[in-house]
Amino acid sequence: MKAFLCLARLQSFTRAAEQLHITQAGLSAMMRDLETQFDCRLFDRTTRAVSLTPAGLQLVPRVERMLAEFGDACLALGKISAHAKRVLTVAVAPVVASSLFAEVCEHFGRKEPEVTVRLRDVNKERILAMVESGEVDVGFCAQPNPAAATERLPLFKCHLLCIAKPGVLKLAPSRDGGLPTVTWAQLPALPILASADPSQGLIDAYLDRIGRAHEERPAYESMPTIIAMAASGFGIGFVPSFALPTCLRLGVEVARLQRPSVAVDFYRITKKGREVPRLVDPFVASLVEVAHQVGVAR
Incomplete structure (x- = not known):
């Protein structure tokens, strides 16, 4: 023409x-x-x-x-x-957002000052759905459920922690100067604050070894609720170490589980078949660096 x-x-x-x-x-x-x-x-x-x-x-x-x-x-x-090249939209669970992502966004902002990070704090199922639909550029979560339309990339491993009201756990000092430890056999005879998430099955496999996998117990949809209930003395809970900063802010007693220790993988989630936006890799680098700095990653 x-x-x-x-x-x-x-x-x-x-x-x-x-x-x-x-x-x-x-x-x-x-x-x-x-x-x-x-x-x-x-x-x-x-x-x-x-x-x-x-x-x-x-x-x-x-x-x-x-x-x-x-x-x-x-x-x-x-x-x-x-405009799209200057905006990164991220989906992450609320407890991870409150524990880590303010520092991650600050760290990333020093490297990419012209970029705006839009953070969506939603549950794991919504993270996967938002990645699949293209509503967000990238999602982050632990132990994501399999989804054909997404790709999972493990970023680091978290410790599994036991949390309780201060003074409840039989703590042992850590050999590496980190968090104190507690063994599965030393868990106090208090109600177990379970999660309604399928990942509870991982914890139950270890509780079964000490005969406590089938106790009557409450189950909560939200990890912040488990942390708050533990802080108030309603029982003991189990959370990955990415929740550590939130636990410390709420004043709960925190110990790293031993004999055996348990690792929980933390993943980057992207849409299968879609080119990963350029900003995702530097953001992931900031996330991994901050996670190690604050003791979240193993």
């Missing part, structure tokens, strides 16, 4: 071909194809001149409007694309 307008304006195959940087034969073939598509002649051709037919005259303003609208659309899409 640009070639049509150029030829209509210059009325010379020679000059139009030069301006378009194509051969006269190529330009002539393009115009013949266009006339075939419209099933009418657009140009009258002589050995000395080229002029528009009545049909060609009617087509000119329509093509001008079409190309102008196309140019506007390209400009608008370019602005949208440029």
Whole structure:
């Protein structure tokens, strides 16, 4: 269409071909194809001149409007694309968001000061759904349920922690100067504050070894609720170490489980088949660095 307008304006195959940087034969073939598509002649051709037919005259303003609208659309899409490159949308569970992601976003912001991070704090099922739908660029969670439309990349391992009201656990000092420890066999005879998440099955496998997997117990949908109930003395809970900062803020007693110790993988979740946005990798680097700095990662 640009070639049509150029030829209509210059009325010379020679000059139009030069301006378009194509051969006269190529330009002539393009115009013949266009006339075939419209099933009418657009140009009258002589050995000395080229002029528009009545049909060609009617087509000119329509093509001008079409190309102008196309140019506007390209400009608008370019602005949208440029904006998208400056925004990273992240989905993560509320307890992880409150424990880690303020520091992660601050750390990332020092590396990418022009980028806005939009944080969505939602449960694990919503994280996966939002990644699948493209509503967010990336999600983060522990032990994600299998989903055909997502790809999982393990980032680091967390310790499994036992939490309780201060003074309840039989703590042993850590050999590496980290958190105190408690063995499964040393767990106090208090109600177990269970999670309704399928990941509770991992914990129950270890509780079964000490005969406590089938006790009557409450089950909570929210990890912050388990932490709050433990802090108030309603029982003992089990949380991955990514919840450690929240636990410490709420004043619960925290110990790393031993004999055996238990690792919980923390994953990056992206949409399968979609190119991972450029900003995801530097954000992940900030997350991993902060997780090690605050003692969340093993």
